[in-house]
Amino acid sequence: MPSQPADGAILAVRHLSAEYLLERGAVVAVDDVSFDVGRGEFLAIVGESGCGKSTLLFAIAQLLARPAAITAGTVTFRGRNLVGLTDRQLVAVRWTGMSVVMQSAMNALNPVKSIGAQFRDAMRAHGTTSASLAGQRSAEVLRMVGIDPVHLRSYPHQLSGGMRQRAMIAMALLFTPELVIMDEPTSALDVVAQRSLMVQIKELQRRFGFAVVFVTHDMSLVSHFSDRLMVMYAGQVAEIGPTGRVFGAPAHPYTAGLMEAFPSIRGPRRALTGIGGSPPDLASPPGGCRFAPRCAKVMERCTAEQPGLFEVDGIHVRCFLWDGAAMPVGRP
Amino acid sequence: MRFVLRRVGFFVLTLWVALTLNFLLPRMMPGNPALAIIGRFKGGISPQAVKVLQDQFGVGTRQNPVAQYLAYLRNVATFNFGPSLTTMPGEPVSQVVLHALPWTLGLVGVTTILAFALGTGIGIVGAWRRGGLLDSLMPPVFVILSVVPYFWLGLVLILIFGVKLHLLPYFFSYDYTLTPSLSPAFIGNVLEHAILPGFTLLITTIGTWILTMRNNMITTLAEDYVRMARAKGLPGHRVMLDYAARNAILPNLTGFAMSLGFVLGGAILIEEVFNYQGVGWLLLQAVNNEDYPLMQALFLLITVAVLVAILVADVATAMLDPRTRGAR
Amino acid sequence: MDAPLLPDAAPVPASVPGPAPAPGGGITGARALRRMGRAITANRKATAGTALLALFCLVAAFPQVIARDNPNAEIYPRLLGISARHLLGTTALGQDMWAQVVWGTRPVLLIAFGVGLGATGVAVLIGVAAAYLGGAWDSVLNVITDVLLVIPLFPLLIVIGSYLHGAGTGVMIAVITLTGWSYTARQLRAQALSLRGRDFLEAARVRGERGLYVIAVEIIPTMTSLIVASFLTNALYAVLFSSGLQFIGLGDPSVVSWGTMLYWAENNEAFQVAPLWIIAPGLCIVALGAAFALINYAFDEIGNPALRPLLRRAGRPASRRIAGTARRADAQPAS
Numbered sequence: 001m002p003s004q005p006a007d008g009a010i011l012a013v014r015h016l017s018a019e020y021l022l023e024r025g026a027v028v029a030v031d032d033v034s035f036d037v038g039r040g041e042f043l044a045i046v047g048e049s050g051c052g053k054s055t056l057l058f059a060i061a062q063l064l065a066r067p068a069a070i071t072a073g074t075v076t077f078r079g080r081n082l083v084g085l086t087d088r089q090l091v092a093v094r095w096t097g098m099s100v101v102m103q104s105a106m107n108a109l110n111p112v113k114s115i116g117a118q119f120r121d122a123m124r125a126h127g128t129t130s131a132s133l134a135g136q137r138s139a140e141v142l143r144m145v146g147i148d149p150v151h152l153r154s155y156p157h158q159l160s161g162g163m164r165q166r167a168m169i170a171m172a173l174l175f176t177p178e179l180v181i182m183d184e185p186t187s188a189l190d191v192v193a194q195r196s197l198m199v200q201i202k203e204l205q206r207r208f209g210f211a212v213v214f215v216t217h218d219m220s221l222v223s224h225f226s227d228r229l230m231v232m233y234a235g236q237v238a239e240i241g242p243t244g245r246v247f248g249a250p251a252h253p254y255t256a257g258l259m260e261a262f263p264s265i266r267g268p269r270r271a272l273t274g275i276g277g278s279p280p281d282l283a284s285p286p287g288g289c290r291f292a293p294r295c296a297k298v299m300e301r302c303t304a305e306q307p308g309l310f311e312v313d314g315i316h317v318r319c320f321l322w323d324g325a326a327m328p329v330g331r332p
Numbered sequence: 333m334r335f336v337l338r339r340v341g342f343f344v345l346t347l348w349v350a351l352t353l354n355f356l357l358p359r360m361m362p363g364n365p366a367l368a369i370i371g372r373f374k375g376g377i378s379p380q381a382v383k384v385l386q387d388q389f390g391v392g393t394r395q396n397p398v399a400q401y402l403a404y405l406r407n408v409a410t411f412n413f414g415p416s417l418t419t420m421p422g423e424p425v426s427q428v429v430l431h432a433l434p435w436t437l438g439l440v441g442v443t444t445i446l447a448f449a450l451g452t453g454i455g456i457v458g459a460w461r462r463g464g465l466l467d468s469l470m471p472p473v474f475v476i477l478s479v480v481p482y483f484w485l486g487l488v489l490i491l492i493f494g495v496k497l498h499l500l501p502y503f504f505s506y507d508y509t510l511t512p513s514l515s516p517a518f519i520g521n522v523l524e525h526a527i528l529p530g531f532t533l534l535i536t537t538i539g540t541w542i543l544t545m546r547n548n549m550i551t552t553l554a555e556d557y558v559r560m561a562r563a564k565g566l567p568g569h570r571v572m573l574d575y576a577a578r579n580a581i582l583p584n585l586t587g588f589a590m591s592l593g594f595v596l597g598g599a600i601l602i603e604e605v606f607n608y609q610g611v612g613w614l615l616l617q618a619v620n621n622e623d624y625p626l627m628q629a630l631f632l633l634i635t636v637a638v639l640v641a642i643l644v645a646d647v648a649t650a651m652l653d654p655r656t657r658g659a660r
Numbered sequence: 661m662d663a664p665l666l667p668d669a670a671p672v673p674a675s676v677p678g679p680a681p682a683p684g685g686g687i688t689g690a691r692a693l694r695r696m697g698r699a700i701t702a703n704r705k706a707t708a709g710t711a712l713l714a715l716f717c718l719v720a721a722f723p724q725v726i727a728r729d730n731p732n733a734e735i736y737p738r739l740l741g742i743s744a745r746h747l748l749g750t751t752a753l754g755q756d757m758w759a760q761v762v763w764g765t766r767p768v769l770l771i772a773f774g775v776g777l778g779a780t781g782v783a784v785l786i787g788v789a790a791a792y793l794g795g796a797w798d799s800v801l802n803v804i805t806d807v808l809l810v811i812p813l814f815p816l817l818i819v820i821g822s823y824l825h826g827a828g829t830g831v832m833i834a835v836i837t838l839t840g841w842s843y844t845a846r847q848l849r850a851q852a853l854s855l856r857g858r859d860f861l862e863a864a865r866v867r868g869e870r871g872l873y874v875i876a877v878e879i880i881p882t883m884t885s886l887i888v889a890s891f892l893t894n895a896l897y898a899v900l901f902s903s904g905l906q907f908i909g910l911g912d913p914s915v916v917s918w919g920t921m922l923y924w925a926e927n928n929e930a931f932q933v934a935p936l937w938i939i940a941p942g943l944c945i946v947a948l949g950a951a952f953a954l955i956n957y958a959f960d961e962i963g964n965p966a967l968r969p970l971l972r973r974a975g976r977p978a979s980r981r982i983a984g985t986a987r988r989a990d991a992q993p994a995s
Binding site (some may be wrong): 058061063065066087088090091093094095096099100102103104107108109110111112113114121122125126155157 | 462463553554555556557559560561562563564565566567568570574575578579582652653654655
Binding site for chain 2 (some may be wrong): 811818820896901904931
């Protein structure tokens with residue numbers, strides 16, 4: 001990938017690394033991650049717990065707090081590198097350009113303030129001082145997600161789980177930003193609510209044209225909704241490419257393993273296989289490819305060197321299996 | 333509403349327990365203490381006063397305990413605690429207490445509120461500026477401060493500022509050669525006398541508030557909704573106050589009320605050390621003079637004060653935390 | 661959050677009455693103690709506190725080693741200053757102050773540990789019983805605990821002490837224990853409650869273990885660190901309360917203790933003539949209290965890692981990775 005954002009890309013992440021400074025040492029949670037997000041694109045980031053995807057998300061939004069911190073890389077949004085900017089400098093971009101939806105609305109919404117008050121806070125922070133204007137817009141976004149505006153007066157604990165989640169999405173759309181970052185917003189919901197929420201998100205995306213970076217551990221959930229899919233493993237990008245292609249023909253053995261673990265509702269019955277072993281300890285990751293200890297197709301080379309990203313058929317994959325098959329893209 | 337009712341019920345129950353304790357304790361001690369006193373003061377107090385004493389302590393009366401108890405309760409309800417045995421000729425206890433009350437209200441009331449307000453504020457700022465100078469100094473300094481006995485600190489301050497440096501007065505609540513009035517000179521004198529005891533009380537109680545507020549804030553600052561507030565681009569002070577502090581302070585409010593009992597205990601000792609004639613000092617006078625009626629009345633007064641404080645804190649919590657308001 | 665899991669620490673309370681502490685894992689008694697041992701040596705506050713406490717215990721056990729004089733003997737010239745013979749001088753009554761301070765350690769520690777054990781014992785009994793039995797029992801025990809919690813303790817102690825015309829060490833322990841257990845009982849109940857639904861308890865129940873067994877073998881060991889913290893809290897308050905009572909003359913004036921020293925000091929115009937008489941015992945109280953408080957505070961930090969002192973980043977963070985990474989396939993430098 002070039003070091004400049006591709007045309008039409010609103011977000012460019014280059015060589016982003018982040019670590020947690022713990023007593024036993026530094027744990028690198030995000031290791032040299034790079035990718036672009038195009039205008040109106042839906043990028044899904046999947047991976048198991050502990051792979052660094054949430055940390056990556058918060059790193060992009062400049063929301064990491066001690067003991068976590070960004071250690072290298074840039075995050076270019078609207079032409080500016082966000083890394084290293086202070087909170088005050090970020091105000092111009094926060095919420096109006098990039099907003100965030102978190103996993104649990106119960107935890108993400110201030111329990112002692114009404115929904116309307118929290119909406120108003122966001123608007124006041126960006127210049128809307130008129131209470132009536134704020135109220136109008138708040139009601140408007142609530143209606144967009146199918147919530148009766150009367151709930152502006154409600155407190156978070158008075159809404160149902162699904163409503164809370166949708167209220168959070170409404171809040172994220174107050175300024176119709178270019179990019180909405182979502183950290184597993186459906187994980188706390190039941191299956192039916194999950195799907196309905198996804199449909200709603202896609203619908204809103206189509207209406208307002210914002211891009212979405214969607215983090216989840218549930219690959220099957222995003223398979224129908226995302227344009228591109230990025231698979232993370234042990235803090236690194238394992239594979240990234242158009243969803244259809246990654247799903248149809250996964251290049252990385254890890255991705256293939258994940259596919260095998262999900263039953264298909266329509267396909268033929270087959271035995272499910274998990275991936276043996278467990279993810280590496282990020283305080284002292286293995287020397288070569290991080291997936292090598294668990295890989296069914298491991299080669300000698302894999303334990304000696306770390307693979308870069310190789311391009312094959314529009315997919316970038318961090319695996320030596322694809323080394324000869326195409327030009328190595330190198331460390332982008 | 334049910335919440336408030338439950339709390340009031342608890343209030344009444346605790347009051348009843350305190351009253352009953354008051355009733356039972358002297359009767360449980362080996363040799364009824366009241367006997368000696370009544371004998372001592374025969375002739376110095378009116379017959380009605382003697383009767384009240386007998387009711388209170390179950391002395392020389394052929395009433396059965398239950399009737400005694402009921403009579404006792406009736407007396408308490410009418411603020412009839414009997415004669416104070418400290419003053420001659422037996423001024424009613426309620427009068428004596430009322431004289432002393434304003435002094436304690438002033439000293440303890442003002443100081444405690446100040447300590448809570450200042451302490452909470454410092455705690456908030458300390459946690460917000462994590463890793464700063466304030467934050468690193470706070471824990472060890474205030475841990476040590478919280479174990480200093482109130483009365484000993486008062487003694488030390490007297491030693492330094494009163495005796496060695498002759499800077500501040502340390503005896504009584506005002507210069508007793510002056511006659512009390514509302515003149516600025518007198519008020520100034522009162523304030524001057526209040527500095528050392530007030531400062532002692534402030535120093536010993538502020539530590540807890542700073543520490544607990546800081547710890548609560550640190551935990552709250554890690555919450556998702558604080559991160560969300562940052563993500564929305566809210567200005568720093570609003571995140572700190574409206575999102576973090578408002579949630580962090582909730583457990584502190586109840587703690588504040590609960591600890592009032594402890595603070596009052598310390599205030600008793602401080603009043604004693606500085607001879608500050610408030611309610612606490614009066615209690616110890618009562619102890620020294622075996623003035624049991626006065627002692628009992630003061631104990632009840634202090635208990636009621638704590639209960640009222642708790643009720644107020646509960647109401648405040650209900651106002652600040654919408655989650656407690658719903659019918660649960 | 662995809663943060664790597666922090667080391668599992670035993671749960672501990674905040675130092676003030678408040679919401680329930682975080683529930684603990686299934687850490688059994690012996691392991692918990694060993695872990696605490698490690699935590700104590702690792703945390704500076706805990707080490708300092710424990711060392712100080714150990715020092716006091718030694719002094720209490722063998723006072724004759726460092727103070728040869730009889731603390732009660734009023735045979736020396738009065739109000740001497742500091743000297744080699746009388747390390748802290750003498751009191752207005754002609755007693756050797758150093759001896760008084762040293763020998764006074766024992767009654768104080770007796771009260772501290774007596775109340776610590778007693779009050780914690782009662783608190784564990786009532787707190788765990790309330791949580792485990794639930795229902796009406798819980799409500800009743802709860803009300804009792806709350807009422808006692810609210811009634812101002814020191815005034816109550818004064819009243820009782822007054823009726824008793826002074827309390828010696830044993831009585832003091834009994835009275836403070838009986839009135840002061842409620843504070844820690846509340847915290848213990850909260851933690852026991854949070855453990856109720858846990859799997860390892862369900863497993864014990866399904867195995868057919870009887871209630872008492874479950875309580876003694878499964879629940880209580882898991883609460884080890886909170887129980888230790890309760891012990892420290894109770895000991896601390898016992899020291900402060902008992903010295904306060906002694907100061908106003910409700911202790912046993914014939915027993916030499918730090919609080920009674922202060923009582924005699926105040927009654928003998930010590931301000932003017934013997935400031936050390938006031939300063940020395942008070943400093944001892946502060947030191948002992950600080951020992952308890954430091955250990956307790958360190959427990960807070962151990963249980964809630966967020967409270968620990970912040971680590972500093974030094975130099976380029978990228979160079980601080982623990983394990984080296986193998987040479988990459990392509991040798992372009994990271995930007």
